[in-house]
Amino acid sequence: MIPELGHFALWAALVVAVLQTVLPIIGVRRGNARLMATASSAAQAQFLMILISYACLTWAFVTRDWSVSYVAANSHSELPLMYRISAVWGAHEGSMLLWVLMLTGWGCAVSVFNRKLPTDLTATALGVLGALSIGFMLFMLLTSNPFAREFPVPLDGRDLNPLLQDPGLIIHPPMLYMGYVGFSVAFAFAIAALISGRLDAAWARWTRPWTTAAWLFLTMGITLGSWWAYHELGWGGWWFWDPVENASFMPWLIGTALIHSLAVTEKRGLLKAWTVLLAILAFALSLLGTFLVRSGVLVSVHAFATDPARGVFILIFLCVVLGSAFSLYAWRAPKLVQQGEITLFSREGLLLLNNVFLVVAAAAVLIGTLYPLAIDALNAGKVSVGPPYFNAIFLPLTAPLAVLVGLAAVVGWKRGRVKDVVRQLRWPLLVAVVAAIALPYLIGEQARILALAGGFLGIWVLVTAVQEVWRRARSRRDPWQGLRQVPRSVWGMTLAHLGLGLFIVGMTFVSLYSIERDVRLGPGQSAELEGYTFYFRAVEHHVGPNYDADRGIVEVERKGRVIAQLHPEKRLYRAQQMVMTDAAVDHNPLRDLYVAMAEPLENGDWALRLYYKPMMRLVWLGGVVMTLGGLLAISDRRYRLRPTTAPAPAIGGAA
């Protein structure tokens, strides 16, 4: 009964979505305020319907209702409650429902928080969001209904994919989807701006917090995904340039560019058409990512079960949405006149340069991801493009970005003066050079050219980010008061840049100085790695809730002192008879020690994989700090001011 209710609520939501699309648009055309106002109520009603539907599916999982085939396929009677709840988004149908839940959630949030916007703009934006949810709901109802029943009812479920039974996986997909879907708001506002022809500083200021919100979720989602892959896949890698990772990374790059170009549009009224294009592109890439993951055209750890009908549907949907968005853009964008000129050596000029680099980087990733598909479609052979391609092209493109981060912060709007810039940047430059030379010694390694370069760029970003706050604090007589008056958006920007700096340092060192050894050890034997001795003590049997495991006991010694005891596991998940590796990690900010049980060999020997990874934690810490920066930025008061009365402040604000 409950699943039917969920199914019904989904249909009801579809009807509401149609109303949400049609009524406000008629209202806008006729100038009818009452019809326009229906958009908000419809958005809230739609969210409620989907929430009910989602709760019903969760209920089916919690109560182990095997008559629902999606539940039977992705759960098991022994599955712990936590994973039964997260199993809702463990496969295609349910994660689509989560996707729609978030889409309507964002729509609902827009209807609540943007009451002070001009009604026609809100109405149009909500209409666009309604149209998007029509597409996704039709997709679900026609090709992937999560509430479909199965007869005869199976005795037990087939269990959730063991790879997904991990705390990281409970929050990774929702975060990622929040980010993906969040760009739909910027997209909807961009379309509304194109339709109404009004694109001014106020528009940019409304759009900024939404974009930053989507971006911070995406940042967190990608960070969590990387962390999960690191300790769950047993390969000890944190980024594989897997097509699905790329699918989430491309919107992130474009979203980052969008955040920066929105700052220019708000402050200087420039780059309007470009900003709108980025807003469309960010969402386009989110949709493309969905297509790649769902249609099964990709071979990847993430790829969902394939069904050609789904691929075709999403492809058509993609063409309709993007085709109409780009046509609208081509038609209306020339009318978005910009006021004033842009010079390269100014804040806005450098931000534009940053945008160029980000977009080119995203394009390079896109080419590497789609090329094998294109070649395959042309029947010209099966190729794959490996991580070396991405590293070779991506790193040179992003290194200048790190330089720009520090530079743009001290260059004024409109026109920068070289003398001022040099004066302000001497100290950060000196600090960065010294710290870059000192860093390798901190972890006791030989300095290498690339490590020096990466360390320099990272520290440079860190120091210049701190300098921004420092400068503002010093501009007052009482530094404390100055510090307190730093707006949250500036704190947000500073934190985001600090996160970037931490990430660069971490990435550089973990990529250059990681040491990996695959060894064969019997109980009682040991292996050396970078001054750490790994003693393989014993293997014991361990019974988990839905798996059996061989659990190794590995003691790590350094200079005769035991510093850690690690318990890597080899698990056999009973329901699917699937073997999984669960790695064990000992970490501190300077290094990770990683042990994974690979395979049992003869006479009780095991193949073990040992890693020493310096500064691994900084990579994820960077992501977390960036996310916090995003949170701070969107909580700034300036976004809560009544937009119709508040003039754009001349100073302050993040760029």
Next chain:
Amino acid sequence: MTKRQKRMMAVALLVVGLGVAAALGFTAFRKNMMYFYTPSDLVAQSVPEGAKLRLGGLVEVGSLKRGEGLLVDFTLADCKQAVPVRYDGILPDLFREGQGIVATGSLDTEGRFVADEVLAKHDENYMPPDLAASLMGPDGKHACEPFKSVTQAAVQS
């Protein structure tokens, strides 16, 4: 410089920048593109020693031999041909005889494929789509008698 000259300069710079980026990208591409081969392809075509490629096939039943440390030798086959493979490292969790895998590596002087990465999908019925497609005969079926799991997997995929 006049405004017009400045703009032309900017355009010229942009074109040069794009050209450099494209050239870099293209070389990176050429160097890192790996073609997919089946054992039959590998035997039929002359692939230069040391060229990086991906080889997909089924691990022949009974061919797995462990050497010193983590060294393993096995035979990767499709319905017609078989290629000896050597790998020094840790095999994935789902590596089993009779199962479809994809190995990345290159040929050595003795015609042996030296793998530096071996991938098996986390699904026992899984067959790499590239492999499944290449094993498929014109009638949409294939008969690889020695490998029972092949037929099974092909039905699934």
